[in-house]
Amino acid sequence: MSVLWRFPSVLMAWRNLGRNRVRTALAALGIIIGVMAIASLGMASVALQQQASSQLGSLTNQVSLSAGDDLTTDGLTDDQIAEIERIATDATVVPQKTDSTELTSRTGASARVSVTGVTNADALYDVSAGDSPTRLTAGALVTNSTARQLGLEIGDPVEYDGRLYRVRGLVESDSGFGPGGGRGELVLPLSALSDQQYYDSVTVVAADGDAASELADELDAHFNTDDETDVRVQSYANAQQSISGFMDTLQTALLGIGGISLVVASVAILNVMLMSVIERRGEIGVLRAVGIRRGEVLRMILTEAAFLGGVGGLAGALGSLAVGLVIFHLLAGDAAGALQWASAQYLLYGLAFAVVASTLSGFYPAWKAANESPVEALRG
Amino acid sequence: MSVVELESVVKRYEGGAETVVALKGVDFHAERGELVVVTGPSGSGKSTMLNVIGLLDSPTEGRVSLDGRDVTDFSEDERTEERRSELGFVFQNFHLLPMLTAVENVELPSMWDTGVDRRERAVDLLKRVGLGDRLEHTPDELSGGQQQRVAIARALINAPDVLLADEPTGNLDQATGRTILDEMTRLKEEENVAIVAITHDEQLANYADRVVRIVDGVVQ
Numbered sequence: 001m002s003v004l005w006r007f008p009s010v011l012m013a014w015r016n017l018g019r020n021r022v023r024t025a026l027a028a029l030g031i032i033i034g035v036m037a038i039a040s041l042g043m044a045s046v047a048l049q050q051q052a053s054s055q056l057g058s059l060t061n062q063v064s065l066s067a068g069d070d071l072t073t074d075g076l077t078d079d080q081i082a083e084i085e086r087i088a089t090d091a092t093v094v095p096q097k098t099d100s101t102e103l104t105s106r107t108g109a110s111a112r113v114s115v116t117g118v119t120n121a122d123a124l125y126d127v128s129a130g131d132s133p134t135r136l137t138a139g140a141l142v143t144n145s146t147a148r149q150l151g152l153e154i155g156d157p158v159e160y161d162g163r164l165y166r167v168r169g170l171v172e173s174d175s176g177f178g179p180g181g182g183r184g185e186l187v188l189p190l191s192a193l194s195d196q197q198y199y200d201s202v203t204v205v206a207a208d209g210d211a212a213s214e215l216a217d218e219l220d221a222h223f224n225t226d227d228e229t230d231v232r233v234q235s236y237a238n239a240q241q242s243i244s245g246f247m248d249t250l251q252t253a254l255l256g257i258g259g260i261s262l263v264v265a266s267v268a269i270l271n272v273m274l275m276s277v278i279e280r281r282g283e284i285g286v287l288r289a290v291g292i293r294r295g296e297v298l299r300m301i302l303t304e305a306a307f308l309g310g311v312g313g314l315a316g317a318l319g320s321l322a323v324g325l326v327i328f329h330l331l332a333g334d335a336a337g338a339l340q341w342a343s344a345q346y347l348l349y350g351l352a353f354a355v356v357a358s359t360l361s362g363f364y365p366a367w368k369a370a371n372e373s374p375v376e377a378l379r380g
Numbered sequence: 381m382s383v384v385e386l387e388s389v390v391k392r393y394e395g396g397a398e399t400v401v402a403l404k405g406v407d408f409h410a411e412r413g414e415l416v417v418v419t420g421p422s423g424s425g426k427s428t429m430l431n432v433i434g435l436l437d438s439p440t441e442g443r444v445s446l447d448g449r450d451v452t453d454f455s456e457d458e459r460t461e462e463r464r465s466e467l468g469f470v471f472q473n474f475h476l477l478p479m480l481t482a483v484e485n486v487e488l489p490s491m492w493d494t495g496v497d498r499r500e501r502a503v504d505l506l507k508r509v510g511l512g513d514r515l516e517h518t519p520d521e522l523s524g525g526q527q528q529r530v531a532i533a534r535a536l537i538n539a540p541d542v543l544l545a546d547e548p549t550g551n552l553d554q555a556t557g558r559t560i561l562d563e564m565t566r567l568k569e570e571e572n573v574a575i576v577a578i579t580h581d582e583q584l585a586n587y588a589d590r591v592v593r594i595v596d597g598v599v600q
Contacts, residue, residue: 008491015479286475289436290489290534291464293457375436378471 009296013303020276027272028312031358034265035316035350036323038258042346043324043338045251047331050342052243054332059236060209063091063216065202068229075198076231080223084202087222088215091206092123097193098200101160103142103186105150113146113184115160117193123205125187130154130169136189139168146184160192213237259353265312266357273305273365284369285377294370301369305362306355313354317347381448382409383541383574384433389442391428391597402428404597405442410542410574415565417588418578425597426578427546433576434467434544435459447541464489468535468573472547474527476519476534482506483515486533498537505533508570509563525556529563536571543568545577549584561587 017024065084067075076095085093097117104110118124121136128144140158147153147170157164165188204219206212216235223231277284287297324338324347337343391403402425410416420426431437432444435451438459444452446466454462463469476485484491486502506515509529519527528548535543548564549557565587568575577584585591593600 012491019479282475283477286469286471286477287488288460289434289463289469291460291462291467291538292489292492293460293464296492375431378436378475 009299009303012300013307016276016280016300016304017307023272023276024308027269027308028315030265030268031262031309031312031354032316032319034258034262034357035313035354036320037261038255038353039317039320039346039350040323040327041254041258042251042349043320043343044327044331045247045254046343046346047324047328047337048250049244049247050337051331052247053240060240061206061212062236063088063204063206063212063219064234064236065204065219066200066232066234067198068224068232070228071230073198075196075200076202077198080231081199081202083222084204084219087218088204088206091204091211091215092120094118094120094123094203094205095190095199096201096203097190097196097198099193099196101186103146103150103158103184105152107151109150111146111149111184113142113186115186115188115193117188117190117196119190121187124203125171127169127171130167136187137191138165138189140165141169141171141187142167143185144170144172146186149184158186160186160188161195163192165192209237209240258350262350262353262357265354266309266361269305269308269358270361270364272308273301273362274368276304277301277365277369280369281372281377284372285374285379288372288374289378298366298370301366302359302362305366306359309355309358310351312358313351316354317351320347320350382445383412383447384408384410384576385443385445386429386433386439387443387445389429389432389439389444391425391432391437392440402597403432403439406594406597406599408433408592408599410576412541412572412574413569414589415568415575415577415587417585417591418576418594419580419585419591420578420594424594426594429594430544430546430576430578433542434469435462465538466541468538468540468543470528470531470535470543470545470548472550474519474524474531474551476527476530478519481516481518482511482522482530485519485530486537488534489537502533502537505536506530508567509533523556524552525559528552528560532560532563532567536567536573539571540573543573543575545575547579547581548577549579549581554583557581557583 065076081093081095099115101113101115102110103113119135121141122134125141127141142152142158147167152158152167154167154169156167158167171185171187204215206215212235216233216237219231220233223233284297321338324343325335328337328343329335386406386408389403389406390401393400393402406429408429418426418429428437432439435454439452443450446462451459451462477488480488483499483502483506486505487498490496490498503515506512509532511526511529514522514526519530522530545564549560552560561584564575567573
């Protein structure tokens with residue numbers, strides 16, 4: 001207490017707030033809700049953004065090419081592959097032939113899968129079990145989900161086009177984006193699909209999203225004109241850009257909603273402070289009569305408002321931290337993400353906003369109290 | 381030289397249709413160490429006179445001086461400074477702040493003065509009015525008489541020239557009122573302060589060095 005005496009406004013504000021605890025608690029609750037709205041929504045949008053970009057992450061550095069509407073052949077030719085390789089010197093070019101088939105297990109279970117013939121499979125697939133061949137010349141890879149469905153293990157045979165291939169690795173299921181997403185996949189050497197003369201698609205794996213985007217433009221300009229599309233060029237870097245643009249919009253909208261609730265809370269503080277000042281009219285008259293200056297009365301009331309904002313804001317920030325941990329646990333699968341500056345900054349913004357908004361709300365009541373004539377105020 | 385002086389003070393309230401004249405040319409003075417009692421019927425203008433002396437209200441005409449200085453045309457902020465350093469107030473309803481302890485209430489007028497520690501004087505004043513064992517009590521733990529003694533100590537904390545009391549015994553029983561008046565009589569000498577008290581209380585008049593009667597805005 002002795003330290004508080006050096007800050008009389010703080011002491012008086014603290015004691016005044018303690019007089020009507022229910023009212024103080026309710027006013028602070030408004031602020032808590034406002035801060036939790038703004039901080040939790042801010043953190044949620046960060047979690048969404050992180051989750052979206054991590055899902056897209058593996059695709060954003062890829063450019064995918066396939067036969068365009070004006071191509072005369074039924075797929076990309078060896079010559080075209082050579083041209084692509086000539087243009088994309090710094091990237092890995094992965095030509096693919098695709099088909100689909102029905103896989104049947106020994107127990108009689110069956111699954112419809114896409115078949116991809118590819119040589120450098122490791123550029124496209126993450127192998128979770130078995131070996132990861134840099135050049136797939138024999139054997140097969142299947143997606144985890146298909147293996148589970150059919151009870152396949154490494155070393156088991158699968159049949160395609162009358163020939164048997166031994167499963168040598170399991171690959172991660174595709175996340176549902178891009179070619180062949182969702183369905184199970186059987187990855188075979190290109191030779192398995194030698195019946196097909198042309199390539200159905202070519203994936204170019206670049207160093208990063210920017211390089212992929214540039215490469216896509218270059219390839220598009222090389223193969224196509226304004227009227228004729230020989231090769232369809234698709235880059236997911238653009239998709240990521242538009243998704244993060246959308247995320248920014250979403251974030252602004254969420255913060256706006258949070259902001260509105262904090263504005264509502266500060267109107268509640270304005271109301272509470274005004275009522276409290278009107279109730280204490282006589283008391284403030286006594287303060288003025290015994291020589292307390294107008295500025296001192298103003299500071300005392302403003303401190304009360306700032307206290308409400310600070311206490312409410314602090315409680316709200318703690319609550320939001322808990323909410324943030326839950327959100328990150330659910331959306332990103334890692335609760336610790338909430339503690340990173342990218343999301344934790346919203347706790348600070350919420351707290352600062354609460355203190356500033358409450359203090360601003362205190363101005364009118366404080367001004368009113370300070371400028372009341374002491375004679376009128378003492379009369380009650 | 382009088383510590384308080386009113387010369388031909390007129391106070392008019394412009395109230396829409398009619399104008400009320402509360403003081404009609406009042407002359408008044410009080411000296412240090414003197415207890416002046418102002419009496420008169422309700423609405424006679426004695427509260428208005430006390431407010432003018434206490435610089436809570438400014439006169440329409442006439443002159444107000446404190447300790448020889450003309451304070452008639454002081455601004456609100458200048459009057460606040462005078463109230464803080466030269467004047468003390470005691471009210472009928474005590475008007476202590478309920479969330480502060482007795483000693484904090486006494487310190488209140490000097491609370492915002494930086495670098496000044498009035499705790500010692502506050503404790504001393506409370507001891508002198510017989511409340512040395514009630515320093516940390518809040519007003520709701522004190523009787524009416526004790527609260528008024530805290531209020532008197534508060535009025536004296538900044539060593540004022542003038543103590544203004546509005547019906548100081550109005551809310552107390554006779555015996556308690558008497559102890560308050562004894563206290564005030566003793567302190568006016570110890571502190572060498574002028575006390576101006578308005579009252580209906582006949583008892584208070586017995587303690588007065590001088591009684592001024594005011595009727596219908598005019599000193600009789």
